[in-house]
Amino acid sequence: MLREVMRHAEGLLREAGIDTPELDARLLTGAALGMTREHMLIHATARLNQPQVARVLGFVARRVGREPVSRILGRREFWSLDFTLSPATLDPRPDSETVVEEALAGVADRQASLSVLDLGTGTGCLLLAVLSELPKATGLGxxxxxxxxETARANARRLGLGQRARFSTGDWASGIEDRFDLVISNPPYIPDADIEALAPEVTRFDPPAALAGGPDGLDAYRTIVAQLPGVLKPGGRIIFEVGFGQSADVSALLRAAGFGRIGVRKDLGGVERVVFGHLDA
Known part of the structure; x- marks a missing residue:
């Protein structure tokens, strides 16, 4: 019956050393069977047929192989919005919501017609989260x-933001002629030598190009900071996500490029996760 299958799934995940075996077993079982949590509670004693059991155990086997639940489900919730993932996109992390928080904190009038540029957009989660809170803003990822x-475009359409969000391939801000009120970016920032030590969920399933930040993790920041004066309006803001221990270095890059009012914002874990600055007029 359903309850026994879930218990078996939980046991397999616990034995494999998964940190949250009960939660993962519930999420994977629900997804495999197309059931909500409430439905599973009500029908805990229901008998499953062989294809249903096989589908649940197939999902569990993938998680035992350290594939993240979000990759197995093909989706991730971010800023209370539902995002489709693809192999070419980073799996959005809750820490990245700190970028959205800082972006909104600096907006005096949420009805203003602001323009936003998202460099390294991936799923589009940062840009689309910001646009969801600023009804007259437009953006380019x-x-x-x-x-x-293509994944970001599909997410924008599904979230009803396709008319206000454009997406294009490019090399950071190179070749962009428009000027923006706000630039946001979560670039790759892991020092190349540190990547192998990351969790298997990251090293095996996140795209390497979204992780590798060069010998010191700062290569993308150097490139983007040099391009910012060409894409920011006078008085415009840059908001970067940064890795652990990188806030001082990224702040120094902005300061050397003439940015002012530089600051940091901590994530819920107390890590300095965001660095921001203004292109003074």
Whole structure:
């Protein structure tokens, strides 16, 4: 019956060393059977047929192989919005919501017709989360991967934001002629030598290009900071996500490029996750 299958799934995940075996077993079982949590509770004693059991165990086997639940389901919730993933996109993390928080904190009038540029857009989660809160804002998301761009476009359409969000392939801000009120970016920032030590869920399933930040993890920041004066309006803001221990270095890059009012914002774990600055008029 359903309850026994879930218990078996939980046991397999616990034995494999998965941190949240009960939660993962419930999510994977529900997805495999097309059931909500409430439905599974009501029908806990229902008998499953062989194809149903096989589908549940197939999902569990993938998780035992350290594939993230979000990759198995093909979706991730971010800023209370539902995003489709693809192999070419980073799996959005809750820490990245700190970028959205800082973006909104700096907007005096949420009805203003602001323009937003998202560099390294991936699923489009940062740009689309910001646009969802700013009803008259428009945005452009750039990514090197055409597959990522197509994924972001599909997410925008599904979330009802396709009329206000454009997506295009590109090399960071190179060749962009428009000027923007706000630039946001979560670039690759893992030092190349540190990637192998990351969790298997990251190293095996996130695209390497979205992780590798060069010898010190700062290569993308150097490139983007040099391009910012050409894409930001006077007085415009840049908001970067940064890795652990990188806030001082990224702040220094902005300061050396003439940016002012530089600051940091911590994520819920107390890590300095965001660096922001203004292109003074």
């Amino acid at each position: 750039i990514d090197r991967s055409e597959e990522a761009v």
